[in-house]
Amino acid sequence: MSAVAEAIEAGSIGGRLWLYSNYHCNLACSYCLTESAPGVERRELSPDRMLDLVREARDLGFTGIGITGGEPFLMPRMPELLAELSEILPVVVLSNGTLFTGARLVRMSALGSRDVQIQISLDRSEPVANDEMRGPENFAKVVEAIPRLVAAGIGVRIGSTLAWVDEADMARLCALHRSLGVGDEDHVVRGIVRRGRAKVEGLGEDAGIAELGPELTITADGAFWSPFGPTVTGGRLDTDLMVTRGTRPLAMAADALVGLVDGSSYAGPTDDRFT
Amino acid sequence: MTPDSEATAEPRVALLSAERAPLTTRSYFEAGDPGPITASLAHVPELLEVALPFFGRALAGVTVDPRTAELVIVRASAVLGCSYCTLTHAAVALGSGVTPEEIRSLCDPDAAPQEAAADERERALLAWVDVVAAGHGEVPDDVAGPLMAAYDEATTVELLTMVGCTILLNRYCTTLRLPTGAASLATLAASGLQPSELAP
Numbered sequence: 001m002s003a004v005a006e007a008i009e010a011g012s013i014g015g016r017l018w019l020y021s022n023y024h025c026n027l028a029c030s031y032c033l034t035e036s037a038p039g040v041e042r043r044e045l046s047p048d049r050m051l052d053l054v055r056e057a058r059d060l061g062f063t064g065i066g067i068t069g070g071e072p073f074l075m076p077r078m079p080e081l082l083a084e085l086s087e088i089l090p091v092v093v094l095s096n097g098t099l100f101t102g103a104r105l106v107r108m109s110a111l112g113s114r115d116v117q118i119q120i121s122l123d124r125s126e127p128v129a130n131d132e133m134r135g136p137e138n139f140a141k142v143v144e145a146i147p148r149l150v151a152a153g154i155g156v157r158i159g160s161t162l163a164w165v166d167e168a169d170m171a172r173l174c175a176l177h178r179s180l181g182v183g184d185e186d187h188v189v190r191g192i193v194r195r196g197r198a199k200v201e202g203l204g205e206d207a208g209i210a211e212l213g214p215e216l217t218i219t220a221d222g223a224f225w226s227p228f229g230p231t232v233t234g235g236r237l238d239t240d241l242m243v244t245r246g247t248r249p250l251a252m253a254a255d256a257l258v259g260l261v262d263g264s265s266y267a268g269p270t271d272d273r274f275t
Numbered sequence: 276m277t278p279d280s281e282a283t284a285e286p287r288v289a290l291l292s293a294e295r296a297p298l299t300t301r302s303y304f305e306a307g308d309p310g311p312i313t314a315s316l317a318h319v320p321e322l323l324e325v326a327l328p329f330f331g332r333a334l335a336g337v338t339v340d341p342r343t344a345e346l347v348i349v350r351a352s353a354v355l356g357c358s359y360c361t362l363t364h365a366a367v368a369l370g371s372g373v374t375p376e377e378i379r380s381l382c383d384p385d386a387a388p389q390e391a392a393a394d395e396r397e398r399a400l401l402a403w404v405d406v407v408a409a410g411h412g413e414v415p416d417d418v419a420g421p422l423m424a425a426y427d428e429a430t431t432v433e434l435l436t437m438v439g440c441t442i443l444l445n446r447y448c449t450t451l452r453l454p455t456g457a458a459s460l461a462t463l464a465a466s467g468l469q470p471s472e473l474a475p
Contacts, residue, residue, distance in 0.1 A: 225298060242297035245319045260298055
């Protein structure tokens with residue numbers, strides 16, 4: 001068994017390999033880690049590159065794939081790519097949930113029989129507060145899209161990113177996601193990490209390797225400690241959580257991550273708000 | 276752009292601070308500012324981790340004494356017109372038995388290399404450095420012969436690697452416009468050497 005597989009089995013690094021498919025987005029959320037927006041540099045991983053990475057990940061002992069961005073569904077072949085990737089490893093893809101209409105929704109239907117979960121961002125129980133952070137009409141588009149995906153048999157999770165938890169609003173939000181067909185076990189709540197646009201806006205809390213669990217994350221720019229690592233602040237890529245610049249072969253980057261974890265500087269995550 | 280404004284121009288890549296340095300390069304920043312070569316190479320951790328030990332071994336000399344090493348490095352850097360390497364190693368040379376007057380001669384690319392040589396062996400060495408650093412194609416026998424008569428094969432390999440590493444760093448530092456450190460400039464000033472008389 002490789003050192004990477006042993007580390008995954010022992011739980012010292014995460015079993016999910018994260019891929020940043022792209023950095024551009026149709027939204028510009030106020031707490032976005034990557035300053036994603038329609039006009040930003042795309043920094044894409046090509047579909048073929050993602051397939052190669054996932055095959056390598058399976059051979060190294062990774063147990064799942066996470067895809068994030070940017071908005072992954074702005075990539076033209078994303079529904080078909082997810083189907084292909086899920087034949088190799090189970091996939092979770094993070095989305096803002098605003099693009100599941102028309103022809104794309106039809107193409108998504110093939111994912112109903114696949115090991116693919118779509119994690120859709122929804123932060124608040126009512127549109128004004130939600131859309132203040134995420135942009136106009138976001139709430140309406142999401143609550144329309146989720147039942148369509150659920151009806152197509154596609155696994156849906158809800159991801160809520162919050163500076164603090166308002167218990168009353170959280171109760172309403174949970175009632176809402178249940179009514180949309182998403183159970184409590186598929187509702188993920190995390191804090192705002194003070195990086196990227198959140199740092200510029202003064203939102204969230206600082207988080208480094210002491211707070212962020214090690215989950216190998218690959219982008220067009222290199223390999224990072226966690227999916228919270230390859231952020232963009234003031235238009236510049238943050239390199240403080242970079243592990244390696246190169247990502248070929250994936251084993252090199254994975255070995256470097258394991259080496260960091262085995263070193264004395266990391267004692268395991270102490271804060272579960274960002275995991 | 277005037278030569279003066281080029282000399283004070285900003286580096287062409289960001290010099291990473293300890294706070295921005297990739298996780299796998301942090302150990303190089305633990306003792307403080309590691310200097311602009313490390314701070315720029317940290318953009319590519321995989322290069323940094325192999326390049327720095329190589330630079331250190333190649334430039335420090337394995338059996339070559341410190342004076343000989345600095346004669347080679349300063350002269351090659353002057354021939355290549357690298358301000359950063361010339362000034363940085365001129366300061367190191369002062370602590371390695373090279374006099375200020377010898378440094379002035381080494382740093383003048385138009386001066387005959389023999390002017391900085393203390394003996395026949397160093398004359399052969401510096402003539403050879405000039406040709407290896409600035410030459411094109413074969414190194415002629417009348418230059419290589421005296422060098423190899425003065426030094427054994429192992430030392431010749433060592434000296435050639437030293438010149439090659441210096442050339443690499445000359446072009447790296449010049450192209451990226453890396454700034455000479457204040458400590459080096461202070462060392463030179465204390466010996467009456469001005470940067471303007473030593474480097475472009």
